[in-house]
Amino acid sequence: MQTAFFVDGYNVFYGLLAGTAYKWLDLPSLLHAIAHENDPRSVAAGIHYFTSPVQPALATRGETSKRAQDTYVRALKARGVSIYWGRHRVDHRRAPRFVSRKVPVSRDDQVDIWHLEEKETDVRLGIAMYRLAAQHYWVEQCRTPVEQIVLVSGDTDMTPALEALREDFPHVRIGVIVPHRKGIERNPPGSLKNAADWMRRHITPEELAANQFPSRVSTRKKPAVKPDYW
Template sequence: MRTACFVDGYNLFYGLLANSPYKWLNLPSLLAHILHVEDPANTLHGISFFTSGVKPALATRGIASQHAQDTYIRALKAKGVEVLMGLHQIESGKAPRFIDKKTPPSRAEQVEIWKLEEKQTDVHIAISMYRLAVRQMTLPEEKRIQQIVLVSADTDMTPALRALRDDFPELRLGVILPHREGVKRTVPGSLKQHAHWMRHVITNDELANHQFPERVPTLKKPAYKPDYW
């Protein structure tokens, strides 16, 4: 079954890779593995990876975080992954002051904050999945993508899956949650409702077995695994 994967990079990083030794993830290898486990007839025919650039001023390691992201993106592109960039927007705002977990938030206790928001990614993923489905109608049946897999736990993608399920009933839909083994997270039921199948957890062994080599050749200079990864 010819499959195209659409990956929310922000969701992938913070749901699966942050605070782990597996950031140098060989994404094509991992996704091909998961698809084969789900159904040996599945074949990976493309990955679209959506993310936004790191803002060094707000990153834990400053400019080094930006360089690490840039290096990883070069490695992904070298392996045939399509990378599509959104943007981060920072604005001032107000939010309820945190006192402790036993004290509920209150509008009377607000503080000034900086709000960092990722822009364009969700809509870009949704439109890209739908456009791909539309384009398949113009292709001979033997060349069509037969399955779209979303790699995200973001329930904002529910309307996109619902539309695909309604408008293209012959298209199979899957969801891979970027949830690491041993980290308790809520399963997004609205995504599951509109998918034919869902992978709930990615194991540590799978992550360890699907890492890039230290040096990834590219068309220009090689991409080397960041030291602190």
Template sequence: MRTACFVDGYNLFYGLLAGTPYKWLDLPSLLAHIIRVEDPANTLHGVSFFTSGVKPALATRGIASQHAQDTYIRALKAKGVEVLLGFHQIESGKAPRFIDKNTPPSRADQVEIWKLEEKQTDVYIAISMYRLAVRQMALPLEERIEQIVLVSADTDMTPALRAIREDFPDLRLGVILPHREGVKRTIPGSLKPYSHWMRHVVTDAELAEHQFPPRIPTRKRPADKPDYW
């Protein structure tokens, strides 16, 4: 079954890779493996990766974090991954003060904060999945993408999955949750009714097995694994 994967990069990083030694992830290789586990007849025919650029002033390692992200994106592109970028927007605002987990938030006790929001990424993913589904209708049956797989646990994707499921009933839908084994996370129930299958966990063994080599040749300078990764 010819499969296209759509990856929420922010969700992938913070749900699966942050704090691990597996950030230099060979994403196409991992996804090809997972979809074959689901069904040995599945074949990977495209990966689209959606993210927003790191803001060095707010990153743990400053400019080094930006350089690491840029390097990884170059490695993905060299491996045939389509990369689409949104952006981060930072604004001042107010939020209820955190006291402890047993004290509920109160609008009467708010503090000034900086709000960092990722913009356009969710919309890009939704539109890209739907447009791909539409374009398949003009292709011969033997050339069509038969399955779309979303890599995200973001319930904001529910309307997109629902629309595709309703408008293209012959197109199979899968969801891979970027959740590590051993970390208890809430399963996004609203995604499940609109997917034909859902992978709940990606194991450490799978992450370790699907890593890029330390150096990836590109059309310009090579993409070398960041030292602190």
């Protein structure tokens, strides 16, 4: 069963990897293992990774964070992952001041903030899933049509895209891998589950530990070396 994966990179990082020692994740290895566990017939037909460049001015480690992201992307590319870039927008906003959870939100008590927003990633990802299904449906000479699309995200904004796939291409199986670590309580994304044929709700620390890149990943140029602080 030819399976294409569509990955929300920021969702994976902040939902699964941030604060862990597993950031140097061998994503292809992990996704192949989960899909094979769900159905041993699954064969990878491409991994599509969507993200936006780190903004050094707002990153914890500044330029070091940007270099770490760039290095990881080079490692992914070396393993055949296709990368798609969105962008960030930073602008001035006013927002209600947070005092404590016991104090309700008040529009009368606002502060100035810098608002960081990722743009275009969700739209690019949703369109890419739909276009792939459409291309394989209409191109009769396609000898290895994609039979399964797997979304790697817990973002319920992706639900309409999955619903459109189910309605227009009912022959395509839909899976969802939610990038949440086991042991951290989160509400399951019910709308995504309802739009999919199967869902993996979490990933264990043992799975993350078992699917790490070697410290040096060979590329066409200089090796991608695991960042020291990762």
